[in-house]
Amino acid sequence: xxxxxxxxxxxxxxxxxxxxxxxxxxxxxxxxxxxxxxxxxxxxxxxxxxxxxxxxxxxxxxxxxxxxxxxxxxxxxxxxxxxxxxxxxxxxxxxxxxxxxxxxxxxxxxxxxxxxxxxxxxx
Numbered sequence: 001x002x003x004x005x006x007x008x009x010x011x012x013x014x015x016x017x018x019x020x021x022x023x024x025x026x027x028x029x030x031x032x033x034x035x036x037x038x039x040x041x042x043x044x045x046x047x048x049x050x051x052x053x054x055x056x057x058x059x060x061x062x063x064x065x066x067x068x069x070x071x072x073x074x075x076x077x078x079x080x081x082x083x084x085x086x087x088x089x090x091x092x093x094x095x096x097x098x099x100x101x102x103x104x105x106x107x108x109x110x111x112x113x114x115x116x117x118x119x120x121x122x123x
Contacts, residue, residue: 003098007063007072010096010104015058019046027103034109036116042107052123055081061091070098080116084123088116 001009006025013021023030023043030042037045057079064073074094081087090111097106 003072007074011058011060015056019050022046025104027099027105030104032107035113054083072096086119
């Protein structure tokens with residue numbers, strides 16, 4: 001898969017809650033930097049996110065690349081239903097850094113956590 005295909009697969013698998021398929025897109029040392037969960041290994045992050053999640057709906061709004069950069073930015077709308085059945089919606093930018101095998105080496109998540117932080121703290 002090329003970088004754009006990996007990015008689209010990431011959105012699909014994340015929306016479906018398929019942690020195994022999401023993790024298959026990462027390399028063995030893949031890391032996630034989240035404003036809500038901190039910096040974690042990808043497997044730790046997605047297992048924690050999955051345990052807090054009842055449902056996810058993602059709407060891809062754009063994929064942005066810079067020439068020969070190894071990074072892609074995904075812009076999407078995230079409707080997140082937590083285990084408490086409370087729902088929070090927000091726009092997200094994920095910056096994906098790839099290795100030379102088009103595996104995700106690092107993923108930085110950017111979004112406003114004001115509402116989400118409060119709801120996750122209540123879990």
